[in-house]
Amino acid sequence: MPAPGFLARTALAQLLTALTQAGYRCIGPQVRDGAIVYDTLRSVQDLPHGVHDRQAPGSYRLELSESPRCFAWATGPQALKPLLFVPRETLWHAERDVQGALRFAETVPAAEALAVIGVRACDLAALRLHDQHFLAGAYPDPAYRARRASLLLIAVHCTHPADSCFCVSTGDGPRAADDFDLALSELDDGFLVEAGSDAGRRIAATLPLETASVARQSTAHAESEHAARTQQRRLPSRNLRATLFANLEHPRWQETANRCLSCGNCTSVCPTCFCHREHDEPALDGKTSAHLRQWDSCFTQGHSYIHGLTVHAGTRERYRQWLTHKLGGWHDQYGRSGCVGCGRCISWCPVGIDITEEAAAICGDTAHD
Amino acid sequence: MTSPSLPHEAEVMERVQESPSIFTLRLRMTDAKVHAAYRFVPGQFNMLSLFGVGEVPISIVSDPQDEQLFDHTVRALGRVTNGLAALKSGDRLGIRGPFGRGWPLVEAEGRDIVIITGGLGCAPTVAVINYILRRRARYGRLTLIQGVKHSDDLIWAQRYARWAREPDTQVLIAANVAGPLWPWHVGQVTEVFERAAIDPARTLVMMCGPEGMMLAGVEHLRERRVPAEAIWLSLERSMHCAVGHCGHCQFGPEFVCQDGPVFRYADVQPLLNVRGL
Numbered sequence: 024m025p026a027p028g029f030l031a032r033t034a035l036a037q038l039l040t041a042l043t044q045a046g047y048r049c050i051g052p053q054v055r056d057g058a059i060v061y062d063t064l065r066s067v068q069d070l071p072h073g074v075h076d077r078q079a080p081g082s083y084r085l086e087l088s089e090s091p092r093c094f095a096w097a098t099g100p101q102a103l104k105p106l107l108f109v110p111r112e113t114l115w116h117a118e119r120d121v122q123g124a125l126r127f128a129e130t131v132p133a134a135e136a137l138a139v140i141g142v143r144a145c146d147l148a149a150l151r152l153h154d155q156h157f158l159a160g161a162y163p164d165p166a167y168r169a170r171r172a173s174l175l176l177i178a179v180h181c182t183h184p185a186d187s188c189f190c191v192s193t194g195d196g197p198r199a200a201d202d203f204d205l206a207l208s209e210l211d212d213g214f215l216v217e218a219g220s221d222a223g224r225r226i227a228a229t230l231p232l233e234t235a236s237v238a239r240q241s242t243a244h245a246e247s248e249h250a251a252r253t254q255q256r257r258l259p260s261r262n263l264r265a266t267l268f269a270n271l272e273h274p275r276w277q278e279t280a281n282r283c284l285s286c287g288n289c290t291s292v293c294p295t296c297f298c299h300r301e302h303d304e305p306a307l308d309g310k311t312s313a314h315l316r317q318w319d320s321c322f323t324q325g326h327s328y329i330h331g332l333t334v335h336a337g338t339r340e341r342y343r344q345w346l347t348h349k350l351g352g353w354h355d356q357y358g359r360s361g362c363v364g365c366g367r368c369i370s371w372c373p374v375g376i377d378i379t380e381e382a383a384a385i386c387g388d389t390a391h392d
Numbered sequence: 393m394t395s396p397s398l399p400h401e402a403e404v405m406e407r408v409q410e411s412p413s414i415f416t417l418r419l420r421m422t423d424a425k426v427h428a429a430y431r432f433v434p435g436q437f438n439m440l441s442l443f444g445v446g447e448v449p450i451s452i453v454s455d456p457q458d459e460q461l462f463d464h465t466v467r468a469l470g471r472v473t474n475g476l477a478a479l480k481s482g483d484r485l486g487i488r489g490p491f492g493r494g495w496p497l498v499e500a501e502g503r504d505i506v507i508i509t510g511g512l513g514c515a516p517t518v519a520v521i522n523y524i525l526r527r528r529a530r531y532g533r534l535t536l537i538q539g540v541k542h543s544d545d546l547i548w549a550q551r552y553a554r555w556a557r558e559p560d561t562q563v564l565i566a567a568n569v570a571g572p573l574w575p576w577h578v579g580q581v582t583e584v585f586e587r588a589a590i591d592p593a594r595t596l597v598m599m600c601g602p603e604g605m606m607l608a609g610v611e612h613l614r615e616r617r618v619p620a621e622a623i624w625l626s627l628e629r630s631m632h633c634a635v636g637h638c639g640h641c642q643f644g645p646e647f648v649c650q651d652g653p654v655f656r657y658a659d660v661q662p663l664l665n666v667r668g669l
Contacts, residue, residue, distance in 0.1 A: 114397045117486065119443050124422075125401045125484045161650075162396035162635035268644065271666045298639030301397070301632040305444030312444040314397070319638070326640060329630050330469045340668035348642060355645035 027215040028232030047138035059099035078185035080375030097185035102294035138175040144196035145365040149294030178203035187366030192257030197250040208243035266386040267351040280339035287320030289368035399486025410547040434519035435494030441486030451516035504532035510601025539581025543567040592617040600626040623657035
């Protein structure tokens with residue numbers, strides 16, 4: 024890989040200009056309602072300068088400092104999931120004429136070109152999993168594919184993991200390894216810039232890049248190393264499949280169910296959870312009807328409902344379904360665990376249930392592999 | 393490319409009331425090209441879409457060689473199926489499919505076939521029964537075991553009577569509660585299992601019905617030394633997309649809509665014995 028370039032902090036606005044001129048709408052992190060969210064980025068002023076996140080089980084708080092940095096935080100609640108697998112969308116419309124004949128028409132989303140700035144390594148890992156889920160099988164999803172095809176990814180290597188993070192143990196961070204178009208390492212006075220694709224190189228070519236000094240490169244690497252070293256949480260192993268399915272009657276499921284509110288927050292913030300329901304919404308005039316999909320959660324009563332029977336009757340069955348799927352079933356379905364170590368489910372759980380603690384309780388805290 | 397979620401329009405050519413709550417829709421795709429290209433294997437299912445109401449997964453009961461129509465037998469039970477029950481000949485609905493893995497018809501060749509069903513679980517096996525009877529020389533003995541709660545719930549009594557007269561075919565039917573002139577067994581379906589002539593080395597079993605009934609059937613078959621590899625079950629879970637995306641039908645690591653609905657018992661045995669999976 025060629026040596027990275029250096030973009031002075033004062034020139035960051037030129038990255039946004041280059042992206043806009045290349046036809047992208049820029050999406051980037053910004054503070055809203057006390058959390059860092061991804062939304063349309065109008066200028067570099069929108070970025071969360073000096074903002075840090077303090078995360079713990081059941082807790083997410085932002086703090087301010089005098090730091091000039093705008094990526095000195097770990098995660099917000101969203102990841103890339105809502106940009107590609109949108110929370111609610113129409114898949115098709117049906118029209119019924121006066122004779123009762125039906126016509127079905129697909130709703131193809133307008134494939135707007137998006138450039139996302141500030142993508143984390145864990146979020147890229149989750150994106151790879153969703154690519155497998157929505158695109159690699161026998162029935163690729165047209166809406167996901169249209170959005171995915173026009174997405175430009177600008178990763179920022181994570182230097183400030185939260186207390187809830189454990190991407191080192193899942194093998195997904197804190198540095199973005201590949202699958203980005205551009206990757207930035209944030210330093211106090213600017214950014215190291217690496218290109219990972221032709222689209223990324225074309226953008227980089229328009230930027231006033233200097234050669235990155237050896238000192239700057241080693242600072243960036245040292246910060247990544249530090250970010251990896253400071254993570255306290257971990258999963259017992261990268262493959263817990265056999266152990267989880269051998270422990271489906273473990274008493275811990277009920278103990279956790281006694282605390283779990285079955286609210287579905289974990290599934291909403293999880294960057295890999297893909298469950299959705301489909302339903303029809305007829306227009307009031309009775310002539311047309313829309314078929315929609317909307318995020319669903321395996322923690323709802325309706326998720327496993329079939330003709331008078333809810334298969335996952337209680338919270339015990341629902342939490343067990345979530346965890347055995349996330350850390351077990353994914354291995355069969357997609358060749359690896361469905362957890363990328365982002366820790367969102369820990370922070371956004373209103374009662375602070377910690378996936379790493381639950382996995383260790385059920386599987387035993389075996390050696391890390 | 394068209395979306396995997398986009399239905400084709402189909403027309404109800406005939407509607408048959410099978411019992412007070414069970415009906416059969418005989419369908420044809422309205423686009424002749426789509427109809428001509430439509431293929432399925434016994435044990436697969438379609439998503440039936442009722443305009444303005446929603447979709448339900450329903451198994452296909454007709455013979456795959458029937459080029460004219462394909463049939464769905466449905467119990468009016470929920471929001472969508474009660475709406476489907478109101479469809480009349482000439483009405484339209486949406487069809488997506490077929491989806492899933494059907495019965496192991498190639499593996500079944502040369503074997504004795506035992507088909508054990510409960511309630512409307514008989515529907516996904518009708519296609520396979522007809523398939524076997526039309527290719528009789530390729531299969532050994534055929535044993536059909538069907539259980540219903542009440543004798544009035546037995547649909548297709550005439551078909552079962554006709555099948556019972558076929559050579560090398562045994563039909564055993566049980567109703568927990570029976571009305572007058574019920575010619576079959578009164579009691580649990582498990583009570584008629586012993587009357588089935590089963591050669592464990594030659595037998596392949598196909599089952600569909602409530603999981604408790606299927607597990608009781610498996611227990612009996614295992615006692616009679618039928619190998620776990622020779623027993624196949626059609627499972628049921630909630631389904632919204634039918635293409636392995638929506639996540640509702642998961643059973644352990646399996647997507648029932650794609651990896652099933654027909655599973656080899658040996659493959660899902662550890663999961664079947666856990667309640668609430």
